Amino acid sequence: MSELPNESNDSNQSDDSTELATSQDSQYSAKPAENTPDAEPVQPTPPYNRGNANADKSARVKKALLAGLALIVLAVIAYGLYKSNQQSELEIITLQGQMQMQQTSIAAKVPGRIAQIMVTEGDTVTAGQQLVEMDSPEINAKINQARAGKQIAQSQLDKAENGARPQEIAQAKAAWQANKAASDLAKNTYQRVNRLYEEGLMARQKRDEAYAQYLATEDQTEAARLQYDLALEGARSEDKSAATAQVAQVDAQLDEALVAKEEANLKSPIAGIVDNVIVSAGEVIGQGVPLLTLVDTNDQWVVLNVTESYLNQFAIGQTFIGTIPALSSADKPYSKQFTVYATSTLSDFATWRPTNNDDGFDVRTFEVKARPSTPDTRIRSGMSVIVRINPTPINQNQE
Structure with a gap:
């Protein structure tokens, strides 16, 4: 019982020391406020909690890992789609050919002056029809x-x-x-x-x-x-x-x-269309000078340049389908069936040569000619023909 007054004294002393420190801190913190009247009051700093910081860091790591995994999955899916599209594109080979028609140049067998040209470009003429009159x-x-x-x-x-x-x-x-x-x-x-x-x-x-x-x-x-x-x-x-x-x-x-006078009045040797008129009335021309050209619309064919890797699909007598863009519309493509009637190899400039032994062998290019099943008078020389074929490597056909 005699120790109780001492304990109260110690507690009083500790309270006094605490109040003294608090008053000193108040004085130190109040001094700047006197120099800066507009300064905002200082907010008290919350106490630091180490457990909450570790939890936030772990959550961010997990989110980063999930995002990386999602990106990897998306990249794999995109790569698979790319390879799939690339493989599907390789399944179809597109070749571009060109339509041609038989052309006949009409030339003068005797010299003279052109008195009259009786046709114009685009006219349809018959065999024996007079084209040019000469004086x-x-x-x-x-x-x-x-x-x-x-x-x-x-x-x-x-x-x-x-x-x-x-x-x-x-x-x-x-x-x-x-x-x-x-x-x-x-x-x-x-x-x-x-x-x-x-x-x-x-x-x-x-x-x-x-x-x-x-x-x-x-x-x-x-x-x-x-x-x-x-x-x-x-x-x-x-x-x-x-x-x-x-x-x-x-x-x-x-x-x-x-006969010379008859030849001076030039007549058409074939039935066709006037493709080009070269001279004009009144000009003096010499012997053998071309005056105009005719095209036979019934004699049509397409020319394709095909490497020997795909030549087995263009054997003589074989048929294929070609699309002519010039005669096609947006909703209705114009397609015709063609029959191969001639093939011939091109010159050495059309040969692909390997750079080393691992690249394979030389690949020659062949010129393929095919006629349409039924001629069309709307077709003109130079029109493109699109042909799509399936790739068939040579080694697949070998027994």
Whole structure:
């Protein structure tokens, strides 16, 4: 019981010391406030709790791990979708070809001036239709010259075939008869002179002169008879053949000039469409110069460049489907069936060569030509054709 006052004293002393420290702190904290009248009152600092800080740090780590795991899962899914799309894209090979049509260039065979062009680009023409009219005075002059030569040659042939005229025949006959009468007179005279010579009443000289005169008149009579026979017979067969050949030669020259004039008026050799008109009316053109081009819409084909890895899908006689974008619409593609009719290898520039042995072997490129099942007049040269095929490596077809 005697210790109780001491304990109260100790407690009083501790309370006093506590109040003293508190008052000192109040004084220290109040001093700045006197210098700064606008300063805000100082908030008391909460006591530090170590257990709550550890719990917050653990929660943040867990969230980070979950976020990282989610990102990894998403990356794996995206990579799988990418590979899947890439694999699906590799399943279809797209080839681009080009439509072509048979083109015919119309050129002049003879020089001249273009008088008139009777067609325009895009016109449909038929075989034999006149396209261009030309004016060539040189051709007209050759035609006139050939016709005059033909008249001369024909006259010579007619003369050779018809023979001498009746008047010429009568004249030859009269000359023969006159010479025959003179020959008969010379013969009688020679006979009388010869009898007188044998009787010794006439000199031998006179007899010889009469005999020479008789022989001369006989020769003249024979020549006149031959002239009469020629007049009756007409020209020789050789002369007739020569005259006939001359007429044929002149006919050929005339035909050549007429053909040249016909060729000057150019006509279409095929049925098709006028693709391009190169010249204009009034121009002077030379021989062999192209004037316009025609395309045959019934002779169409597509050309594809295919590597030999896919050539097994384009064997001769095999069919495939091609789409023509130029004739397609947004909701309806224009597709046609084509049949392969020719394949040929391209030059070495179209060969892919490996850089080392591990890359494989050389791959050649082939040109494939295919015709549509039914031609379409709307198709034009140069239109693209899209062909989609499935990849089939070479080693899959080997047994």
